[in-house]
Amino acid sequence: MKPALVVIVGPTAVGKTKTSIEIAKAFDGEIINSDSMQVYKGLDIGTAKIKEHEKEGIPHHLFDIRTPFEDYSAADFQIDAQLKIKQLHEKGSLPIMVGGTGLYIRSVTHDYEFTDVGADPEYRGMLEDYVEEYGPEALHARLLKIDPGRASQIHPNNIRRVIRALEIHHATGSLETAPAHRRAETLFNLITIGLTMDREQLYERINLRVDLMMDEGLLEEVQSLFDAGVRNTQAVQAIGYKELYAYLEGECSLEEAVETLKRNSRRYAKRQLTWFRHQMDVEWFDVTNGSINEKIPSILRFVAGKLNSESN
Incomplete structure (x- = not known):
């Protein structure tokens, strides 16, 4: 019997965090971050990192495990996440991976092989x-x-x-590569939930979220990284940081930086949806018109059904 793993995917600003909390409460679960930028300390507002009061007592893992000066790859995440999943199963908790970085998720669910030859x-x-x-x-x-x-x-x-x-x-400098390997089947009883909504409504939510981030102090957060000397690192190439870095370096006005941030966030959301629809077997739930609360019961029934079918 394969161990169960819930995965929640979807574009930014669609409601993955709330959904993950409800599933965790219903099935004694714990949450594993699979967003490539939420691993960094100090990148809180711009990555929409979950706030402490929003966790509702649910344990969260693989957040804030690197400084903005450090690099972190899909291979690193694969090691960390697979170990954490194993630990959660051993204690009887349901692991729930949540995030928007498709490559990170696939590296875990299908056990990509990252060899050391030529690794960088x-x-x-x-x-x-x-x-x-x-x-x-x-x-x-x-x-x-x-x-x-x-x-x-x-x-x-x-x-x-x-x-x-x-x-x-x-x-x-070589064009030769060693044969690559990955498992054709997943390692897990994989329960993959996707959240989506009408494209225009999603874009409106993204624009509003950016405005709220600015009100919450995103510029000050980016300024602190800038003042700390964080330059040309993986962390500050994230959407929400590179645009405001351009402002701080005098390349554009603040208004232009915010508009670029909104545009890049919308484009990223579109790419996320395309990725998940082509790369993963997902059960999609449409949460247009703010219907996430209405869809939670259906999502919980779906999870319960998948868990029960595997155990029988």
């Missing part, structure tokens, strides 16, 4: 950020430019293999 964690992290922002086709185009023959052997949606080929070329 910093470069890998940059590529992971690149594909999250620009999509798999743009990443594949980079490989196509370097090695058309190798690119022709790898589908653009096979992001792990594209990243691996680019990583080895970057580290060794």
Whole structure:
């Protein structure tokens, strides 16, 4: 019998945090962050990190485990998350992974193999950020430019293999890669919930969220990182930080930075939806018109059904 793992995915600002809390309360669960930027200390407002009072006593893991000066890759997350999942199962808790970084989630659920040959964690992290922002086709185009023959052997949606080929070329100058391996099936009784909503309503929510972040002190949060000398790191390439860095460096006005932040957030949400619809087997729940509270009972029934079917 495979161990159960709940995964909650969807674009930014759609309601994943609330959903995760309700599932955790109903099934004695604990929450594992799978957002690539919420691992960083000090990146709170801009990443919409859950606040202490919102946790409702539910344990949360893999938040605030790196400083903004450190790098953190999908390979790092895979190790940390798989260990945490094992620990939760051993204590009888249901692990619930929540986040929007598809590559991180897939590395855990399908046990991607990250070998040491030619490994460059910093470069890998940059590529992971690149594909999250620009999509798999743009990443594949980079490989196509370097090695058309190798690119022709790898589908653009096979992001792990594209990243691996680019990583080895970057580290060794070679176009040869060792055979890549991943499990065809998931390691878990995987219960994957996706939240979506009408595109225009989602964009309105994103715009409002950015305004609220600014009211809550996002500029001051970014200023503190800037003043601490955090430069050219993976952390401050995150949406919400790079745009305000441009303002602090005098490249644009504050108004222009905020508008760019909103635009980039909307584009990121669109890419997230595309990713999850093509890369994962997801049970989707539409929460248009703020119907998240109405959908919670259906989501809980879905989870219960999947758990019961596996145990019988």
